[in-house]
Amino acid sequence: MNDSARAVVADRAPTGVDPSKPNAARVYNYLLGGKDNYEIDQRVADRMLAVAPDTKTTAWFSRKFLLQAAEDAAAAGIQQFIDIGAGIPISPNVHEAVQKVDPAARVVMIDYDPVVHAHTNALLSGTSGVASVLADLRRTDELIERARTVGGINWAQPVAILMVGVLHFIMDDEHPAEIVACLRNAMAPGSVLAFTHGSVYTDGELMAQMDGDTSGTTAQCVFRTGEDIAAFLDGFEEVDPGVVPVQEWLGDDLPRTRLVILGAIGRKR
Numbered sequence: 001m002n003d004s005a006r007a008v009v010a011d012r013a014p015t016g017v018d019p020s021k022p023n024a025a026r027v028y029n030y031l032l033g034g035k036d037n038y039e040i041d042q043r044v045a046d047r048m049l050a051v052a053p054d055t056k057t058t059a060w061f062s063r064k065f066l067l068q069a070a071e072d073a074a075a076a077g078i079q080q081f082i083d084i085g086a087g088i089p090i091s092p093n094v095h096e097a098v099q100k101v102d103p104a105a106r107v108v109m110i111d112y113d114p115v116v117h118a119h120t121n122a123l124l125s126g127t128s129g130v131a132s133v134l135a136d137l138r139r140t141d142e143l144i145e146r147a148r149t150v151g152g153i154n155w156a157q158p159v160a161i162l163m164v165g166v167l168h169f170i171m172d173d174e175h176p177a178e179i180v181a182c183l184r185n186a187m188a189p190g191s192v193l194a195f196t197h198g199s200v201y202t203d204g205e206l207m208a209q210m211d212g213d214t215s216g217t218t219a220q221c222v223f224r225t226g227e228d229i230a231a232f233l234d235g236f237e238e239v240d241p242g243v244v245p246v247q248e249w250l251g252d253d254l255p256r257t258r259l260v261i262l263g264a265i266g267r268k269r
């Protein structure tokens with residue numbers, strides 16, 4: 001990445017606590033029922049809930065997809081997990097899901113938000129097999145290196161990369177497909193990528209409102225088509241049921257929601 005691209009990246013990264021602007025981690029924390037959020041985050045989330053009252057349910061479906069994908073990867077024998085865009089910890093966390101299956105599993109929680117990093121350190125420092133790393137997904141080479149040096153990831157061994165609710169914060173001109181390809185190249189055969197992503201099948205009024213409320217902030221997200229989202233699996237073997245609403249990953253007859261989040265899992269051969 002050249003210097004001007006780096007400057008743009010730096011412009012859209014949280015630098016500390018700013019209670020005047022909505023923040024992705026804190027809005028999501030509020031939707032999940034957490035207490036680590038401010039009035040501005042609550043206002044944005046409450047406006048979402050006014051248009052789509054089922055958005056708390058959607059947030060929990062996405063969170064359940066994360067935990068289930070992690071648990072399934074642990075059951076398949078993967079022992080190292082990288083949770084990118086991990087957010088403010090809220091139990092159950094990924095390490096609880098995977099260490100139930102394999103007590104030796106290691107989890108590296110990565111986020112670019114220093115406030116999330118501080119919360120993670122405060123809540124989980126001393127928890128065995130968990131490391132917290134401050135890194136920006138858009139500076140992918142640096143993230144891969146820090147996952148190794150700070151998080152202890154051995155890239156020669158299979159890894160599960162979890163990117164739940166984060167790729168939609170990467171704008172088109174920040175080249176999300178190139179970011180995923182860069183991670184794929186670093187992953188050993190037998191690795192797994194699991195992610196969720198906000199889609200254009202979301203209620204139109206909700207998308208327009210979210211756009212207006214978050215434009216220019218780090219909470220702004222890009223709703224993509226199923227085709228665009230499926231393209232992130234290029235070079236991976238797509239796992240069934242494919243690129244579908246997270247409800248379909250979780251099983252029986254869960255209700256559709258107005259915010260439509262697609263889930264996808266790919267395996268690297």
Ligand SMILES: C[S@@+](CC[C@H](N)C(=O)[O-])C[C@H]1O[C@@H](n2cnc3c(N)ncnc32)[C@H](O)[C@@H]1O
Nearest residue numbers: 025028085086087111112113136137164165169
């Ligand atoms: C909606 S929260 C998802 C939390 C968690 N993955 C979950 O499913 O419960 C999105 C998180 O992604 C983080 N994030 C957004 N853009 C990022 C980037 N470029 N690099 C690293 N983290 C990022 C935000 O700080 C936020 O904590």
